[in-house]
Amino acid sequence: MDAVVETRKLSTRAKAALGGAVALIGALLFWWFAPSGSSQTVGADQVTISTVTRGTFDDFIPLRARVTPLLTVYIDAVEGGRVEKMLVEDGATVAQGQPIALLSNAELQLSTLARQTEVEQQINNMRSQELALAQTRLANERAVLEADLALDKARRQYEREKPLAGKGFVTAKQFSDTEADYRYRARNLAALRRSQATDARLQTSQLSQQQAAAQSMQSGLSIARANLDALQLRAPVAGQLSGFSVQVGQSLQRGERVGQIDSPGRNKLIAGVDEFYLGRVQLQQRAGLDFGGKRYAAKVTKIYPQVQNGQFQVDLQFVGAEPANIQRGQTMQARLTLGDPAPALLVPNGAFYNETGGNWIFVVTPDGGSAVKRQVRLGRRNSEFIEVLEGLEAGEKVLTSPYTGYADKTRLDLTK
Structure with missing residues (x-):
């Protein structure tokens, strides 16, 4: 007869030790691969990856300017009275001192x-x-x-x-x-x-x-x-009369505004500039604009330092000839030059700057699997590029899309 083979079983102590080892290994693996509070996983297709390059930095800012008359003189009723007679119509070209309306009081x-x-x-x-x-x-x-x-x-x-x-x-x-x-x-x-x-x-x-x-x-x-x-309203200067809508029989109060006269044939541009450039915009700085296939030159003639909605305003006056057939209120694109072109290390301009203020940026690792937060120092910027002063090298890749929700992270894991 065959002999009975006795099966050897693990002791209870050995089973407990083996279970503890497996649990410890699992915890270590979870700690290693699980995302930490300082990192976050994002899709590579949800961010914009740009390359740091060397090139020429053109120190300019784009402006959206509005055409307005170079000189506007307002007409007020010095004395109140009843309008007896209209001598000119709205939109007419008037000479200095020309009567435009007659009042009675x-x-x-x-x-x-x-x-x-x-x-x-x-x-x-x-x-x-x-x-x-x-x-x-x-x-x-x-x-x-x-x-x-x-x-x-x-x-x-x-x-x-x-x-x-x-x-x-x-x-x-x-x-x-x-x-x-x-x-x-x-x-x-x-x-x-x-x-x-x-x-x-x-x-x-x-x-x-x-x-x-x-x-x-x-x-x-x-x-x-x-x-x-003064009951006889006169044009204070020569130009085009506008906003003159009074009617015969109308009663005007003392000091009431009745119209304005715009300088004929001469215009200026009013543009809003981001408050970031308030300390860099100076009088007499040059600007250029393209209109009708031609390039026209302008210069800064006045700066309004009051900031509203994150912008301050500047007046631009044409240097030499100005575009023909431009209308009051028309908008034009201009480029305000802040400095001379210079070679620099460049990173494409993006919405990330609004979150970081140019103090740090996410740099993509060489394997492309993650992006790590790095302290940098960024300088001047225009609508296309930002000047890199410290912290980056040419050829490195960075994230230039918005950092909304990532500002408190130190690493982003990029998934395909």
Whole structure:
């Protein structure tokens, strides 16, 4: 008979040890292959992979500019009134000072006439005062002349009697009276001259004040007449009238805007620039634009530093000839040059810059299986490329698509 073969079984302790080893190996494999919190798996077709290259960096920014008149002068109603007559139509070309509408304002006309009458009365009163001052000055001069004549007579009488009184031919009383009269005439003449000088000084000051007051009244009357003349609306400058939509019979308030005049044949461009370039845009910088198959040059003439919706505005003025047949409000594409072209290491411009600010970027590993976060330093940028200053080498591949949802990751696993 065959012998019974005894089967040897693992002990309970051995089974426990083998199960623990298998569990440990599984945990290690899961830890190795499972994605960590700092990594994420994404499809290669969901990102944009670009190559770092060497080339020439053209330091420019594209602009979308709007055509507007080079000079715009607004027309306001200086005085309110009722529109009586329209002299030109909206869109007409007007000359400087040309009447464009006629207003009426009975209250202003009456007040101007009353003001004119009042001013004329005051001026007549001042003329009467000037006449009285002149007459007083003449009377003072006449009094001085008479006193001087009397003094001269008294002096001659005194000089005649003095030697005679010494010889006894003229009584002492008579000579004493003559001497006293002579001294009185001298003091009287001196007093009159002092009074005349004082009166002349006061009269001169009073006349100056009256003349200044008269000039002020004349100026006020001129302003009143100018306000009355302002009822006739005139073109302040030559150009094309626009926005002039008032109608006969319409009542206009003081200061109400009634239209504007645009400079004829001359235009400028207003463009919005990203606030990132606020410190780099300067006056007189050059810009170029293509229109109708031709290249036109322009320059920055004004910078508006106020930032709204992430942009500030600049004015561009054409250098030399400007495109023909362009219309107000038309948009044009322009390129604003910020610096000279220079050789540089370049990475294509992409939406990643909005997430990183140019401080880091995802670099694709040589095997193409993942992308690793790397600190870099990026410089100038235009609509096509960004200048690389540090952290990348030519030929490396980087992700330039948006980093939305990846900003807190250090590695991206790329799947086919």
